[in-house]
Amino acid sequence: MDDPDEIGEHYPVAARHHGTAMASLIIHGDLTDGGPPLDRPVYVRPILQPHEFMPGHEQVVPNRLLTDVLHRAIRRIVKGEGNQPAAAPSVRVVNLSIGAQTRALTRRMSPVGRLLDWLAHSYNLLFVVSAGNHTDEFTIPADAAHDTDAARLAAMRDGFETALLRGILPSGDALNALTVGATHSDGLGEIEVPDTVWDITHPDAPAHYGSVGPGVDRSVKPDLHHSGGRALYTRPIVLPGQTDVAVGLARTAATGPGLQVAAPGRGGATNSTVFTNGTSNATALVTREASRLFDLLESDNRDPEDAPLPDPQYHPLLVRALLAHASSWGAWENSLRNDLGLHGQDARRQLTALLGYGRLDPSRLGEAASNRAVLIAGGQIARNERHTYSFPLPPSLRAKAEWHRFTITLAFMAPTVGQLTRYRSAKVYFSTPDTSLAGGDRTDAEHNAVRRGSLQHEIVQGTRSMSFVDGDVFPVHVECMDDAQRLRAGNTIRYALVVSAETAEQTSNTIHDEVRDRLRLRARERARGRIRPQ
Template sequence: MHEAADEGDPSLIVVFDLAGTVEDFRKAAAKVPGFDYLLEVDEEKSQPDSLFHLEEHSVAVNKPVPRTLHVVMSDAAAARQLVSLFKQWEENPRVTLRTGFNPLKQVFAQLRNVRPWSIQDRVRETGLLEEWSEDLEAAGPYRSSKRVEIELWFRSDADLRIRAEGHVRRVVSASGGQVVSSTIIAEASYHALLADIPIQAVESVVKDGAESLAVLTTDAVMFVSPYRPMSFETTSAFEPQELPTPTEADTSPPRVALLDGLPIANHPHLAGKVIVDDPDDLAQEYPISARAHGTAMASLIIRGDLRDGSQPIAGRIYVRPILTPHEFGDREVAKSDLLFPDLLHRSIKRIVDGDDGSPAAAPSVRVINLSIGDDTKVFVNRMSPAARVIDWLSVNYNVLIIVSAGNHVRLPIEIPASATSSAETLHSAARQATYASARHRGMLSPAESINAISVGALHQDSSGAQAPDTVLDATAEGAPALYSAVGLGFRGSVKPDLYMSAGRAFYSRPPQDGNSVRIKPGQPGNEGPGHLVAGPPHSGLKTGVAYTHGSSNAAALATRTAASIFSTLEDPSQVGDPFPWPDAQYHPVLVKALLVHSARWGINKDRLIAELGPLHETLRARRNLTKLLGYGSVDSNRAMSALTNRALIVGAGTLRAGDRQRFEFPLPADLRSSTAWRRLTVTLAWLTPIEPSSRKYRGVKLTLKDPDTNIIGASASQADYWPSLNGTVQQHVLDGSAGVNFGENGVIRLDVDAHSDAIKDSTPVRFALVTSLEVAPSTSVNVFDQVRAGLRIQASARTAAQVRTR
């Protein structure tokens, strides 16, 4: 057996349908040679908890969620033999299996079934059959075809890939369908076709079952997903009362790229700050009135919420349009003739590496914003192709990609009708309703990417809009937005990483005609709420602005903060001996670490515990809060700032598996014997290579040993420790006021260790470590100066040691 589940001949795949918990399966598998690797299967998505459970009569029950494991056998005969052995045991659990196979009975007792990869596996997670059924019921057979993504089993052998694709093309053609495009991205183990299936075949599947469509029974096919281009409704703009003062033309190379809709480059709020690269010539069919989403995202990155009157970021941004106007003109959609992973790959490669023999379009770019999510691929436990592509591109091109977590505006929020009587009861009821359905509110692809920073939405803006009686303000300002996607991520990692202001959304006030009501977010008007952004003019206006909300906005503002951090890292005036910034190659991962480092749970911790009630009065409270808050809400002002009462130290380097690097954070002498409140925050971030064919997926794991809580007189708070071990960011936050007594020149030792995870060679990995220590502002301890003095002592000691060794 191998630990891969996505590699090789599909006839080698055996599916294990678990009957019990993963822990029970682990115990049984541990006793059988050859099943060792299955013991590493992550337990987070299998054990019942308050976010992930089965329901009986709408009540959560303490049963494990059914889990499926995919095992790759050494050869097809072994796969058939394993299925046969299970059938023998199923017919008679007392049967004596062939010599050497009897221990398998202990494993079989933990399984509902052992079977080959089948039709149900190709469509179960994709929602294909449900979507086809709903579409036919809603609209009838009025379309000539339905577009699908056909993902093939990835073969490392190019000849096998060619033969497999040829066979699937013939199967599609024989059903009356047509292949629109295909792509192979070997580094992400992705091979797929975009195809149109005739509506008659779709009707047959809905009526007679999936077996009636040959492509769903083809061995070379791994998954078939509905293809519905991501879309964004056009916002309603109005004429601004004032316009910004024109700025001088900026010729500096861009550090930020935006993949989105085509913006209005000469809009007064964007003029001189946008470089549009339109290789597909989309502008020819993209009227000004339709250029809403790209204009809004560019506006937020460059100027933030226009109500704040903030200064534009330094430099220009590069924009590659990947959306097009919908045929009915009321929305923008992703290009429909390319698979989304292919579109991402082409776009990012063009930016930093070039394409079709042309040089890189913007090689200076180091941060890429993707405020787009695929609502046909809600994360459950498998990395989507787009997320795999982003993970590979991030490390291959050394760029930080910032992705919106996604919105769930179509999912109803059902609350008791009586809950609308007061803000307190409304907020609590709405939060409990979204919490209860959290398993349906996972992140939209590709937000589960482990190398990217994923950003969730906060119900927050500067509009000052008050909710009239006709609508409901369904959650507290600054709380996670009710529509925002929630975590956790792959193998239970912390996702979304961050939350940022996304604009407030008011909810329609429903009629009181029963015991319960359903609320949904409405569109903002000319007075808000939401972020005020640049927008396309309508009805003869010369220019336009609009109010918007969503996790797209949050990701754009995170990108704006990242751009500001880059400006500081590249500012020569900010560098002074003996403390130079790390080399520029580490800036992307430093920005990643600094963004997370500036995040805090803050008031939302107590707010959510109060709204969710007794459910959180358990030992799992931090785990559940981590799913809802990630590492917390970003305070952009703290990302690169230090004060008298706060010292911030950054470090970076490269490690290979087996390496260790030690950092020493000097402690302020005045903290000795002090009982003043203090907080130590340590953030480790890295960009990892990936191995898509492995269950572990993450190529290299870095770990940061727990800081000594005794020497700092504080204890762990904020995000739960265990989920932070499973991604590419690990953060420790320690708060406290206990008295401590360390010696002269006391330090906190921080050891960063590199371990092989899915990749067993010594692949180098860039990492960043950010550490800060702060005390209450009212405290007389000058943390900044004393830590700086300690660093100078360390620098002098290193210099003296170098002189002695010469």
């Protein structure tokens, strides 16, 4: 705990709800699941204080600019403050689970978002930030209030129609940050719901309270979704003649559902817990997964025959790319198309604003699989350059009309321009994948939106037979171009790339070995080429 502003002196322990919950989720995860704790310390800097007029609520320090508080906090962590050395120079990932409810994103980037973009680019940090919550009551037709399924559909359609009012909250609009939305899920399992409340959200679907995109310049935001805790709603009483009824969140802190977290206890008790929900919760859980990925990258437990992992300077970007790489829409697309009556290519654009890159699947993070091969890379690229990466095509996929998928994810530190209408000064992207070679079609996020931010994630999947010969590759071309400004000569942009190929286990369980063997062969051939007889 580092509190140079001495906020804690006026912050009673009984009021420290939000920070306690976030630290609990980062260190232990959902207490209902009983997962192992992190094996490294968490640096905590207080930036909230109890609300002056609303008991049980917290707010940012009202007499200081939030941008100044955050700038000083990050600089103290990385560089130090005054004559003091850096407080925690080993920090690489920063969790920021706060949102300004009075300023949903419309067109312009918020000052806090601009600051995070500059800090991420300047100090090479991964910021994991919450998309924000919109907890006001919403309305549904009175006729829908008599049936749970009808109420569920009405709530979903109301959320779609009011999406512009439920925009991303600062600091979730930051371009270089990983912005996290919440799904209606937790580890509590089935519970009995009393007649006075409703569960009107589909299991594992995006939560009604979560902010939706798009981001600045119609970029993909939120980037991904993760478990935020289930939320129940108070069942309204319909009076004669009413055409619409208001629906609000029910209080479930004592009984659940939700994510179980540590909470301030009465009389100094240290074993108190409550159930909570929100995008802040999902952000804390993603931060926990990010820490696990950093551990894997830094341990470098690889076979001596394999190429070394990318340099640590690329690890923040690699973790960001790996988290997005493990995300997809899954069954969300068909379900929402039917429920919302969406059709055509415009439907994909509208769904991208609601879903981002989809739901994070933690089981795909840092885990090897015999039917999946994942390649990672990091580099620096200058304007008008092209870097080509060749993914060896596994022979077991040749001439098989079975389901398979190629996934490509690129993350880069976008330099930004504060005074122009266009915000991103340069862009790094990969060319549209060769869908004919991949034997499939692009799915999930709309193809224009994925290039507008600093995180590009594309999936090509299908069942068409792939025609290639042994030794052929799936090329990925990474390019850099000017955007709002001309990138100066000699300046480069850091990026990280993750590419994977997979199929069903019954189709092939040797893809991982096939790709690895071809990469090792390629490395040996290059080594022989560097050794020349005297």
